[in-house]
Amino acid sequence: MTTTLTPPRAEKPAPARAPAPLRTELRRGLGPWTGAAVALTVFVTMYGKGLGWQGRWADATNLLHVVAGLLCGPLALAAGCWQGGRDRRRRTTELWESVPRSPLRRLLVSVAPSALWPAAGLLLADAVCLLATWPYVSAGRPFLELLAADAVAVAALGALGHLAGRVARWRLTAPLLGIVGYVALGLAAYTEGTARWLGPAGEHQFSWDRPVWWYGPVSMAWTAGLTLAVLLAYGLRPARLRVLALVPLAVAVAAAGLILRLPQDQGPWRPDPALSRQICDDGTPQICLTAVDEALLPEVSAALAPLNSRLKGMPGAPARWVGGISGPALPGDIELPSPRQDAVRNRLVRPDLYLNSAVNWLFSDTCQDGDGAGPNAERSWAIHLAVTEWLAPTPDDYGPDTTGAQPYIDRLDAKSPAEQRDYLTRYLAANTCRPDEVPIP
Amino acid sequence: MRLPPQALYLRSRGLPGALAALLGTAAAAAWAAWWLVSLPDFDHTARLPVVVLGPLLAAGVIGTSLHTPSDELDRTAVRAWWPRRLVHVLAPTALAVALLALALPGHAEEFGAPAAVRNTLGLMGVAAGATTLLGARLSWLPPTFYAGVVYLAAPAGAEGGAVWWAWVTRPGPEGEAWAVAAVAFAAGAALYAWRGSRRTTGEA
Numbered sequence: 001m002t003t004t005l006t007p008p009r010a011e012k013p014a015p016a017r018a019p020a021p022l023r024t025e026l027r028r029g030l031g032p033w034t035g036a037a038v039a040l041t042v043f044v045t046m047y048g049k050g051l052g053w054q055g056r057w058a059d060a061t062n063l064l065h066v067v068a069g070l071l072c073g074p075l076a077l078a079a080g081c082w083q084g085g086r087d088r089r090r091r092t093t094e095l096w097e098s099v100p101r102s103p104l105r106r107l108l109v110s111v112a113p114s115a116l117w118p119a120a121g122l123l124l125a126d127a128v129c130l131l132a133t134w135p136y137v138s139a140g141r142p143f144l145e146l147l148a149a150d151a152v153a154v155a156a157l158g159a160l161g162h163l164a165g166r167v168a169r170w171r172l173t174a175p176l177l178g179i180v181g182y183v184a185l186g187l188a189a190y191t192e193g194t195a196r197w198l199g200p201a202g203e204h205q206f207s208w209d210r211p212v213w214w215y216g217p218v219s220m221a222w223t224a225g226l227t228l229a230v231l232l233a234y235g236l237r238p239a240r241l242r243v244l245a246l247v248p249l250a251v252a253v254a255a256a257g258l259i260l261r262l263p264q265d266q267g268p269w270r271p272d273p274a275l276s277r278q279i280c281d282d283g284t285p286q287i288c289l290t291a292v293d294e295a296l297l298p299e300v301s302a303a304l305a306p307l308n309s310r311l312k313g314m315p316g317a318p319a320r321w322v323g324g325i326s327g328p329a330l331p332g333d334i335e336l337p338s339p340r341q342d343a344v345r346n347r348l349v350r351p352d353l354y355l356n357s358a359v360n361w362l363f364s365d366t367c368q369d370g371d372g373a374g375p376n377a378e379r380s381w382a383i384h385l386a387v388t389e390w391l392a393p394t395p396d397d398y399g400p401d402t403t404g405a406q407p408y409i410d411r412l413d414a415k416s417p418a419e420q421r422d423y424l425t426r427y428l429a430a431n432t433c434r435p436d437e438v439p440i441p
Numbered sequence: 442m443r444l445p446p447q448a449l450y451l452r453s454r455g456l457p458g459a460l461a462a463l464l465g466t467a468a469a470a471a472w473a474a475w476w477l478v479s480l481p482d483f484d485h486t487a488r489l490p491v492v493v494l495g496p497l498l499a500a501g502v503i504g505t506s507l508h509t510p511s512d513e514l515d516r517t518a519v520r521a522w523w524p525r526r527l528v529h530v531l532a533p534t535a536l537a538v539a540l541l542a543l544a545l546p547g548h549a550e551e552f553g554a555p556a557a558v559r560n561t562l563g564l565m566g567v568a569a570g571a572t573t574l575l576g577a578r579l580s581w582l583p584p585t586f587y588a589g590v591v592y593l594a595a596p597a598g599a600e601g602g603a604v605w606w607a608w609v610t611r612p613g614p615e616g617e618a619w620a621v622a623a624v625a626f627a628a629g630a631a632l633y634a635w636r637g638s639r640r641t642t643g644e645a
Contacts, residue, residue, distance in 0.1 A: 048594025175501035
């Protein structure tokens, strides 16, 4: 007996679907490494700059903007250039030509990792830094539209670098492009004139300003439009379709025109009254800071408390200590040193040093040329040092040598509280520009 | 005409082009240093970008010249390769050091010839090491990344161990910065002489 062995009928397995080319491109090659390098660049620089930027949105945003423009941009340019030369190095250019996809589509897929990964790394680093800033800010908002414009600028530089790498065969193109990028973006950031605001690293260090609402979107239109025009001009075929590149080019030119019409010195930045509004405590003398530094008010009040307890109710004592943009506005106002420079995460690092500089600012008179001279000038300086030292001792590791002032300090310490108060009143009333008028303790 | 084997070696590595690029780098560095100092409100301390970027470009030029188009064939040779590799790193580096030192005259205590020499040696060491780990054609990337990260992050003073980790931004005479650069150069050159470039057929 013979039997026929027939294999059991099985369904033909469905062919495994190849992953989309874009996904493969994004996962392979230098792209992910570029994103990681960009994020690491931002983290290291932000950490290396100290953590003073954590207190104000404007400070954090400005530093992130400068790092993105000056450091991440050239890195994206060089890495994109390397990625762009990949097919030539692998000798797969002709293979790509045989793919049944339009040249523009192939170009966009291969440009994607050079543009998207640096932008993604930058956005991740921006998000982490803004989250680290959030608990410590007092007023205002992060300028998210500027950070988004930075990400678009970095992506645009990556894409332009990619095209340069495709076109140029020279092996030094990528490092040279990176170095030229550092130089060009650095020069653009420090030039005078409105063109500075076209570059991706134009710096603005003023904490009571906000950018005009349209600046972020228009900057994006400028960088993205320019890059898209170049990509279309390179990738569109047949050649008659390249006219379409004029559309993004027109958008970019219009955006650049808008930016170039900004005022030269302040560019897109306008004062924001909500940020420079004064917030005061209820002590005597009163301490007033701007709204951006409101969270520092308790720290400053605590640091100045020993001085204020001596000055309270004294004739000639300041009525208010005023810090920030407005400065002394009323009679009796005395300017405060900026507490933000000495603060990390809303805590004054050296309250003793801050108190000492506040006392120095209290006793600083604006003298004319020729004032402060004469036979008693040296004595006057020693008394000034002694009074400052007595009110707020200079920290040991800081400030001038107080040996010469020590006799006066001892005399001040030996006085009764009423005598001390009397002397301080006379000292505050004296004009320290005229050494003969300075009372001797 | 029959060329001597040395000439064939030089040509296969594109060294004439690399030497021309080194000369161009030094000329550009000299001009940039002169231009920066001539600007109003700037003095010789403004030469820091030249002291960082000039050696960086020189390291990129020498690093990419370490690429060989016939790696597998080279490795079949009966002669030991390490002396040739060592000479290939040392000779162009010596030339770059001399050219960049000449390009930045004066002010040795700040950003003059000593700082340029140190940075050339250190960044070349990083590039030579990267040649072994990543391949010669991408060897410029690690020194570029390092210099980019450190340039803004470095503090103005020496706090936080900056003389060690930010050696590329330090003034010329600091011993710690020199030590890091010397170790980087010795390690990078030795690694390249020992292992050669990473084989990068079909690289990404």
